[in-house]
Amino acid sequence: MRAKESPDCIPRIIRSYRPDGPFRVFPPRFLRKLYGKWRLDPRTPHPWVFDAEAMCHFRQEGVSRLFALLRPASRCRVLSLGEGNGAPSRLLAKLYGCRVTGVDVSPLQTANARGCAALHGVERLVDYVRQDLHDLDLGRRRFDRLYDNESAVHWRDKEAILVRALRHLKPGALAGFNEWLLGDQGDLDAAWSRFPDFRRMWARGIWFQVSLRGFCGILERAGFKVLQAEELTDEVDQVSRRRLAVLERLRGILDEGSRLGIPYFQAMIKTHGRYLRYGRIIARAP
Ligand SMILES: C[S@@+](CC[C@H](N)C(=O)[O-])C[C@H]1O[C@@H](n2cnc3c(N)ncnc32)[C@H](O)[C@@H]1O
Numbered sequence: 001m002r003a004k005e006s007p008d009c010i011p012r013i014i015r016s017y018r019p020d021g022p023f024r025v026f027p028p029r030f031l032r033k034l035y036g037k038w039r040l041d042p043r044t045p046h047p048w049v050f051d052a053e054a055m056c057h058f059r060q061e062g063v064s065r066l067f068a069l070l071r072p073a074s075r076c077r078v079l080s081l082g083e084g085n086g087a088p089s090r091l092l093a094k095l096y097g098c099r100v101t102g103v104d105v106s107p108l109q110t111a112n113a114r115g116c117a118a119l120h121g122v123e124r125l126v127d128y129v130r131q132d133l134h135d136l137d138l139g140r141r142r143f144d145r146l147y148d149n150e151s152a153v154h155w156r157d158k159e160a161i162l163v164r165a166l167r168h169l170k171p172g173a174l175a176g177f178n179e180w181l182l183g184d185q186g187d188l189d190a191a192w193s194r195f196p197d198f199r200r201m202w203a204r205g206i207w208f209q210v211s212l213r214g215f216c217g218i219l220e221r222a223g224f225k226v227l228q229a230e231e232l233t234d235e236v237d238q239v240s241r242r243r244l245a246v247l248e249r250l251r252g253i254l255d256e257g258s259r260l261g262i263p264y265f266q267a268m269i270k271t272h273g274r275y276l277r278y279g280r281i282i283a284r285a286p
Pocket of ligand 1: 133
């Protein structure tokens with residue numbers, strides 16, 4: 001067993017996605033109040049809704065691009081790996097009308113995803129399963145599409161998870177990944193040792209980054225055919241800097257939770273390139 005494959009990495013991952021953690025987890029009742037104040041209808045794909053709910057680095061534009069590449073039709077059933085609080089899947093359901101099953105190991109994230117689905121009026125299109133993806137088992141369910149937005153970075157055995165996921169895909173199903181990859185000087189544990197502000201936000205030993213080429217190799221070994229792979233570090237870096245600039249400008253009027261985005265993006269941007277790269281991969285099931 002490699003040093004990082006310690007069995008307590010799952011509790012550490014679950015603890016990382018806590019309400020006061022770096023990746024905010026806003027409960028639905030908080031969001032309901034916020035939208036009331038902003039006079040915003042969460043049933044729409046308005047980018048502010050995604051901005052309020054998701055800390056993901058690819059933001060709504062990068063997530064929408066991933067979905068567009070998967071060409072989902074409304075009859076499609078989609079499997080989402082590492083669902084989190086479900087912001088991308090709710091967007092997918094609203095934009096394309098497809099049905100999504102989201103799997104996540106965190107009880108808190110799964111409960112919030114359920115509550116938010118009702119808030120967004122998509123509860124008939126989404127359902128959630130709480131499971132460690134290393135044990136993924138969805139019985140006889142079969143899907144037309146699979147996607148992962150920024151979760152595989154935490155999977156210690158990506159190949160095993162992808163082999164399990166493949167069993168639930170229909171022949172020829174498309175799979176898409178927006179992913180955090182290995183940096184030029186190492187992984188985010190190296191950033192942890194280097195930057196005190198990063199250390200205050202994240203635990204150690206929850207990162208299992210690989211290069212873009214490494215990720216493609218894992219997909220191929222699991223049985224997928226890689227159709228395209230893009231290196232997107234500069235693009236995600238620019239999007240993160242824009243996001244940070246907006247938050248800094250709004251600092252005076254932001255609530256406490258939203259202000260947390262400022263130190264978060266400041267710390268994450270420092271890691272870009274050296275300890276964290278980004279990429280998008282599209283693959284097909286055999
Ligand atoms: C960065 S969040 C991304 C959430 C969501 N995909 C998004 O874009 O908003 C990563 C998520 O992956 C989940 N996760 C990590 N490892 C997992 C595992 N082995 N099994 C299930 N979920 C996992 C975490 O609980 C967390 O909710």
